[in-house]
Amino acid sequence: MLVVVVVLVTALLPARWAAVVSDPPRHLLRALLAPTTHLIKPLADSWARPPESELDHGGVVQLRANYEQALQYNRRLEDQLEDARRKIAQLSQIRQELSLTGVELLPAAVTSWSGDAVYPAMTLDRGGRNRLRAGLVVAHGFNLIGRVTDAGPLSSRVGLITAPGTQLVVRIVPAIPGASPRELVCLIEAEKGTESFWTITGSTEPVRVGDLAHLSDDSWPDEARGLVVGRVTGVEKDQSDPTLRNRVIVTPVRQLRYLNRVVVMLPGAPDVGDGPGSH
């Protein structure tokens, strides 16, 4: 009975006091779970991701079919190579825009994903002992992932940018360097259940599918500015005013739930010469 009264009281404590009560056991539990979830999550991810196409070696007819398939596969690889070259050019451009002086990049493994539609978060295997604290920016390559919301001694939680209602000021520019110069600064908002952002723009605004949205939000730390929030995946007529307004959809380049490694940006550290390469 006493226990029930105690949990009733703790359920209605102000958040600051609730954190004081719950943080030690929570961090301990997270540290205890980390070794097993760290092993299980990559296996689960490899299972959940769409499988790669595999070639089957059979009889002569089958071999011929496989040959045709291999040719198609080769053509696909060539396309991917071209795509990779374009991405390298994009990344060089992004790197020029990022201010990474005085920022230490700390790689961390993702041990679990919250699976919550309203408050999506991931758990990292680094914590206060690795100088992590609430508010630090987390990225994957040049893609913005979120911010550390809680740091225990051995692990930490990252609130993802795709949490419904998250608003970010972004600068939407062409993905290919050297393309016709156009730019739109706008506020995008994360939409529930879609893992994407939306905004309403004028129908004459220069936004096209494939453009990249870079963070340009003053409320975020300097080191986060310029990171890629997502790619424009849809520009469609707004239902309420189809002649004058467009609804622009921005989707993160990577599906955040399947990430296994990220990089935490620690400001105030010695200069680094390399970009935020993720693993």
Added chain:
Amino acid sequence: MRWAIFAILAYVLLSLEQGLRTALSVGWASPSLLLTLLVFVSLSGPRATVVWVAIVLGLLVDLTTPLPVAGRAAEAAIIGPACIGYLVGAYAAMQLRGVVFRDSPLTIAAMVFVAGLIAHVVIVGMLSLRGMPWLLAERIPGWSAADQLVDRFLDLLYSSACALPLGFVLVKFEPYLGLWHHPPGGRSRR
């Protein structure tokens, strides 16, 4: 009940629940394996044991599902809602266990739905109380009771489906847990 075995079982299920979430989730719905364990214990265990199991498992759920505070800039685990929710859900399962076949995975799946429904209504109700002006507890940013109920209902449907295979495993595991409750004067089990 053998508490050491129970602790290992809870740890394994919680690790699987957290680690396999990307593989097991359908859209945003993901199953709760701990709820199945609670229902399984509630259907077979002595009342005092069930109460403690509900509090312990509820505490684990509370600690692993922190909520945002201070305008989403930080988060805090609020201990209590799931403890109370699971306690009420387990009580409902105990009230109904006399009229069901306890050894059947189908029963466990159905009871996961019933007990989980009650538990989640209590949890959402308690977290919604935090917005009341006469309480010290501040409102959770972005909190919507209706959205929560819909999301949790979908989770619950999925948890019930997952409770079928897991229930089968747990029933086989029962002798090691030492749960079988014998009330004075006869068999307790249908």
